Amino acid sequence: MKPKRNPSRKAPAAKKPTGLAVGSALRYPVRIERVFGKVLMSLTDKMIADTEKRVLSELKAQVGFDAHDEWEIKRLSENEWQVEINGKILGVFPTKAEAEIEKKKVKKKIQDNAKKLAADKTVLGKKQWSTLFKQKGGEAAKQMITLTDRESAVNVNRTLKEISKDFSLKMTFMDDPKIAKKVKGKLWENAQKITSIPDKYHDRVVKMFVESGARGGDMTGMTAKLMDIGDMARRQARNLSLDQTRKAYSSISAVRMEQNGMSKFQWLHSGGGANPREYHQHYAPAGLNGGIFELANPPIIDQETGERGLPGDLPNCGCTMKPIIDFDQYEDDV
Numbered sequence: 564m565k566p567k568r569n570p571s572r573k574a575p576a577a578k579k580p581t582g583l584a585v586g587s588a589l590r591y592p593v594r595i596e597r598v599f600g601k602v603l604m605s606l607t608d609k610m611i612a613d614t615e616k617r618v619l620s621e622l623k624a625q626v627g628f629d630a631h632d633e634w635e636i637k638r639l640s641e642n643e644w645q646v647e648i649n650g651k652i653l654g655v656f657p658t659k660a661e662a663e664i665e666k667k668k669v670k671k672k673i674q675d676n677a678k679k680l681a682a683d684k685t686v687l688g689k690k691q692w693s694t695l696f697k698q699k700g701g702e703a704a705k706q707m708i709t710l711t712d713r714e715s716a717v718n719v720n721r722t723l724k725e726i727s728k729d730f731s732l733k734m735t736f737m738d739d740p741k742i743a744k745k746v747k748g749k750l751w752e753n754a755q756k757i758t759s760i761p762d763k764y765h766d767r768v769v770k771m772f773v774e775s776g777a778r779g780g781d782m783t784g785m786t787a788k789l790m791d792i793g794d795m796a797r798r799q800a801r802n803l804s805l806d807q808t809r810k811a812y813s814s815i816s817a818v819r820m821e822q823n824g825m826s827k828f829q830w831l832h833s834g835g836g837a838n839p840r841e842y843h844q845h846y847a848p849a850g851l852n853g854g855i856f857e858l859a860n861p862p863i864i865d866q867e868t869g870e871r872g873l874p875g876d877l878p879n880c881g882c883t884m885k886p887i888i889d890f891d892q893y894e895d896d897v
Contacts, residue, residue: 583855586722586886588831589816591809591875592714595707600804602703603757607800610692610761611793614768617684618789634670636662685772689765693758700757708749708811712742715816722886723823745818749811756803764796802878809875813884817858817873825886830854830862830874833881842866843882855887 636659637645644662646653646669653669656662771788820828832844832852843864847854856862864872864880874882 582890583827584726584888584890585829586726586825586888588883588885589715589718589722589812590883591812591881592711595710595714596805596808598710599703599707599808600801603700603760603800603804604797606696606699607760607764607796610688610696610764611796613692614685614688614765615789615793617688618768619786634666636666679772685765685768689761692761692765696761697754697758700760701754704753704757704807705750707808708746708753711808711811712746712815715812715819719816719819719823719825719886723825726825726886726888741822742815742818745815749807749814753807753811756807760796760800760803763799764792767792767795806875806878806880809880813873813875816884816886820886821858825888826859826892827855827857827887827889828873828884829887830856831883831885833883840877840880843880851882 635647637647638659639645639655642657643655644657644659645655646662646666648669654662654665656665768789771785771792817828820826830843830847830851830853832839842850844850844852846852851862851864854862858873861871861873864870864877870877874880874884
């Protein structure tokens with residue numbers, strides 16, 4: 564005979580979760596990085612081509628930049644030395660030494676004039692390209708931040724569901740004022756970084772002319788130097804697209820995690836890169852890899868400067884994080 568069930572007896576309460584629950588890693592939005600990088604690289608390539616055209620055309624016209632100009636000192640008689648450039652007579656002098664001096668003076672004057680005109684065109688180009696980068700680059704940055712914010716919401720939401728699949732947690736994602744503030748801040752930061760590309764590029768070109776003047780007007784290797792400066796601008800654009808996308812993703816995700824009860828994270832070294840930071844690569848506590856940290860009090864990420872931050876905050880850092888819920892802090896809410 565089966566015992567009768569007592570209707571007044573309550574079912575045992577469900578066991579509350581305790582300890583730390585670690586979610587899956589938040590992977591960086593590589594597709595968004597590439598789209599943003601493509602826009603910046605295209606702008607940078609066009610800027611370099613335009614500037615090189617302005618500069619080289621001026622230098623070639625004024626100085627014979629390709630070394631096609633022919634300078635000659637001809638002896639006409641015992642006391643007559645003639646200076647010519649491309650068949651044009653610049654003057655006749657009583658000694659060869661005086662002719663050489665005049666040749667150097669005229670050549671330097673032409674070179675100085677050419678460099679001044681080229682530098683003026685560079686400064687003019689800087690204003691035009693700074694405006695264009697601010698406009699086009701700003702639009703690309705806004706799109707990047709919008710897509711990154713959306714990607715962050717999807718990934719943090721997925722991780723939260725993984726962690727809380729057996730119990731109920733409050734979720735707040737969209738239209739949060741703290742997230743909106745973070746997004747606005749990242750847009751401003753990106754705008755400043757983007758306009759630094761044309762500013763630094765043109766400043767380096769002008770500096771090249773100044774240093775050439777300090778060497779007495781030496782124009783040797785200026786084409787190669789222009790190419791080197793262009794390559795520096797391309798590297799800056801490429802690195803900026805990666806760094807700013809990752810920083811935006813980490814910081815926006817961190818705010819979203821905190822708003823949803825995930826107050827901690829586990830540092831995860833990317834495992835990639837030709838020159839990884841040893842401190843990021845080594846396992847905690849000697850390094851950061853695998854360490855668990857508070858979002859409100861992130862770890863030191865640069866031992867030399869003492870800077871604190873999140874994975875991806877330092878240039879070329881590909882590290883990421885795993886969101887963590889500390890259930891011992893939220894016993895009454897789960």
